[in-house]
Amino acid sequence: MCGIVGYIGTKEAAPIILDGLSKLEYRGYDSAGMAVYDGHKINISKSVGRLKVLEELTHGGETMKGCVGIGHTRWATHGAPSTTNAHPHFNKKETICVVHNGIIENYIALRRKLTAKGYEFVSETDTEVVAHLLDYYYKGNPLEAITKVLHRVEGSYALGVVFAEHPDQLFAVRKDSPLIVGQNTDGCYIASDVPAVLKYTRKVYYVDNQEIVRLRGDHMHFYTVDEEELEKEAVYIDWDANAAEKAGYEHFMLKEMYEQPKTVTDTLSPRIQDDDIVIEELNMTDEELSAIKKIHIVACGSAYHAGMTGKYVLEGLARIPVEVDLASEFRYRDPILEEGAMVVVISQSGETADTLAALREAKKRGFRVLGIVNVVGSSIAREADSVMYTWAGPEIAVATTKAYSAQLIALYLLAMKFANVRKTVAQEEMKEMLEDLKKLPDQIELLLGNKKRIQRFANRYVGAKDIFFVGRGIDYAISLEGSLKLKEISYIHSEAYAAGELKHGTISLIEEGTLVAAVATQQHLYAKTVSNMVEVKARGAFVLAVTNEGNHDIEKVADYVIYIPETHPLFANSLAIIPLQLFGYYVAVGKGCDVDKPRNLAKSVTVE
Numbered sequence: 001m002c003g004i005v006g007y008i009g010t011k012e013a014a015p016i017i018l019d020g021l022s023k024l025e026y027r028g029y030d031s032a033g034m035a036v037y038d039g040h041k042i043n044i045s046k047s048v049g050r051l052k053v054l055e056e057l058t059h060g061g062e063t064m065k066g067c068v069g070i071g072h073t074r075w076a077t078h079g080a081p082s083t084t085n086a087h088p089h090f091n092k093k094e095t096i097c098v099v100h101n102g103i104i105e106n107y108i109a110l111r112r113k114l115t116a117k118g119y120e121f122v123s124e125t126d127t128e129v130v131a132h133l134l135d136y137y138y139k140g141n142p143l144e145a146i147t148k149v150l151h152r153v154e155g156s157y158a159l160g161v162v163f164a165e166h167p168d169q170l171f172a173v174r175k176d177s178p179l180i181v182g183q184n185t186d187g188c189y190i191a192s193d194v195p196a197v198l199k200y201t202r203k204v205y206y207v208d209n210q211e212i213v214r215l216r217g218d219h220m221h222f223y224t225v226d227e228e229e230l231e232k233e234a235v236y237i238d239w240d241a242n243a244a245e246k247a248g249y250e251h252f253m254l255k256e257m258y259e260q261p262k263t264v265t266d267t268l269s270p271r272i273q274d275d276d277i278v279i280e281e282l283n284m285t286d287e288e289l290s291a292i293k294k295i296h297i298v299a300c301g302s303a304y305h306a307g308m309t310g311k312y313v314l315e316g317l318a319r320i321p322v323e324v325d326l327a328s329e330f331r332y333r334d335p336i337l338e339e340g341a342m343v344v345v346i347s348q349s350g351e352t353a354d355t356l357a358a359l360r361e362a363k364k365r366g367f368r369v370l371g372i373v374n375v376v377g378s379s380i381a382r383e384a385d386s387v388m389y390t391w392a393g394p395e396i397a398v399a400t401t402k403a404y405s406a407q408l409i410a411l412y413l414l415a416m417k418f419a420n421v422r423k424t425v426a427q428e429e430m431k432e433m434l435e436d437l438k439k440l441p442d443q444i445e446l447l448l449g450n451k452k453r454i455q456r457f458a459n460r461y462v463g464a465k466d467i468f469f470v471g472r473g474i475d476y477a478i479s480l481e482g483s484l485k486l487k488e489i490s491y492i493h494s495e496a497y498a499a500g501e502l503k504h505g506t507i508s509l510i511e512e513g514t515l516v517a518a519v520a521t522q523q524h525l526y527a528k529t530v531s532n533m534v535e536v537k538a539r540g541a542f543v544l545a546v547t548n549e550g551n552h553d554i555e556k557v558a559d560y561v562i563y564i565p566e567t568h569p570l571f572a573n574s575l576a577i578i579p580l581q582l583f584g585y586y587v588a589v590g591k592g593c594d595v596d597k598p599r600n601l602a603k604s605v606t607v608e
Helices: 013-022 051-057 107-116 127-137 142-150 252-258 260-271 286-291 301-318 327-332 353-364 379-383 402-422 427-448 451-459 474-490 499-504 523-538 552-556 573-591
Strands: 003-009 031-037 042-048 068-074 096-104 155-163 170-175 180-184 187-191 203-206 211-215 220-224 294-299 322-326 341-347 368-373 386-389 466-471 493-498 515-520 542-548 560-564
Touching: 003 013, 003 096, 003 155, 003 170, 013 031, 013 051, 013 068, 013 187, 031 051, 031 096, 042 051, 068 096, 068 155, 096 127, 107 127, 127 142, 127 155, 142 155, 142 170, 142 211, 170 187, 187 211, 252 260, 252 573, 260 402, 260 427, 286 402, 294 301, 294 327, 294 353, 301 322, 301 341, 301 402, 301 474, 322 327, 327 353, 341 353, 353 368, 353 379, 368 379, 368 402, 379 386, 386 402, 402 427, 402 573, 427 573, 451 573, 466 474, 466 499, 466 523, 474 493, 474 515, 474 573, 493 499, 499 523, 515 523, 515 573, 523 542, 542 573, 560 573
Parallel strands: 294 322, 294 341, 341 368, 368 386, 466 493, 466 515, 515 542, 542 560
Antiparallel strands: 003 068, 003 187, 031 042, 031 068, 096 155, 155 170, 170 211, 180 187, 180 203, 211 220
16 A cells, blocks of 8 residues: 655656656556656646556656655545545655654544644645644654654654755655665665565665664765664565566556466475475474474465465365464454464565554564565564565555465465374375476466456456355365455455355355356265355356366356366466366456556555
8 A cells, every 4th residue: 555666866757756656557647756856846737547647647657856855655544535635744844744644543642742733734644744743753863853753653654755954865755655765876765565676676674673774875874763873684676677567467467467377387386396295494303294293374365265275185184273364353352362373474575564463462462473475574474483575576456366376285285284293194195296296387377368268258247246156175265365356456346255155145146147167176065066066056146167187067057157177276376276276367358447556455465
């Protein structure tokens, strides 16, 4: 949510800021703005809507001259989208300028105190409090003013700050909201995420909690909130810069779906060595793994759905009990964590606020935490006891596809590792499973090649009002993700249900012509799912079935069938989800929706 970009150096700042913000559009926003110091004063331009409005307003940045500036894409929390509420925000004298990602939780109390001291507020935002607080504490030393403010604000924040009296300096501040800084021979950069600076530098530093960075044109210094200087190590980003571009695809989402075979290979290959599962990054001995008595998987959104599949796979292979929690619920239900439990948190960005808070809660209670994340150096990656990277590369579309597929692979591997250590799976069966894993990339490629047939089917449901997904066991987990993909990008009401629950109320929603997508990949549950299909069809439903090759008798019940190649039942999600991703995508395209940037959504949910 929200995107921050800043630059100080020898180049014109505005075009660099606009370019960087364009790489962060996936984060979700409803207004944009930037501020640039022109040698005499700080000038601000703001707009409501897409970034292209700001680009047109400033002629691509040409009308805003200067070599130091900050920019922002805002996702409205406090105050409706408007030019007044858009960032950056000024102090009254327009000498201090701030952009902010996060939420200042005590802003009402601070606003009252500042109003009593004569400060006037022009916006409804919590961010304006920061600008006026900086003004209140500023006595000529920017760093001193910033540290005093940080001791008084509560909540989460990533800040970019410019002082007109110190135009040779740019400040970056972080607490709980992601922020990086980078450097090249032309200057220094701040950004909410790596894609914003990939074009300019691969040398970045991840700003840790309650750290301040003072950037100049040719160097930067790091400080604690007590103004103590820190030493930081740079991280070299080896992502292919082209991976953050569309490369001829109509949408990032479609491109990322087609990158899934490579993503699966990249996540899988390094961890299979000599027909054995090797996960060195666990940093745990076989004895320590054997001692784990229970696993708690904690995540949000699609990562939670991956965790649901992980529960079935871990319990099925390793015979270890698994609980799956939504991160927001885990935090507040005072969970009971037994001795010997391990917590696994899953997040594409590694910055998801609720998931990060769940990690901290688990660690505070003394439990080991494994992070499954995609972004190297992210907060979860740094704070977890160990981390499995998913190696999906930059994922730009808000609706995840390839990162979800990579999370599934990580969970399969983790389950197989536990099974090996606990000796719950025979070696011959384990060998067969490894062969099935190696086949997945080619099988996914095969399913992606079926896109035209799925597109034709999707076009029939562009005008649908309600669509239901049903399945049992792992098929229920697949249904959850298939339903989410559809609803988040097409805005069609869609729900997923455990098929056995249909008769407990849900079937009352089925009427003539309602589309029901039934997933039936688990052979031991196949007959029961077919019975559920018969039930909804008798109420007038049109049934789409996703099932295994060979189950041709399903055509007697289903109106439309998509077959997936043969694989181990516990790996079926990796194949069955592909046609459901394509279905959701083509329904959204047919409706003319903004697939990569669905309304009201953000890629990285960094606030509660």
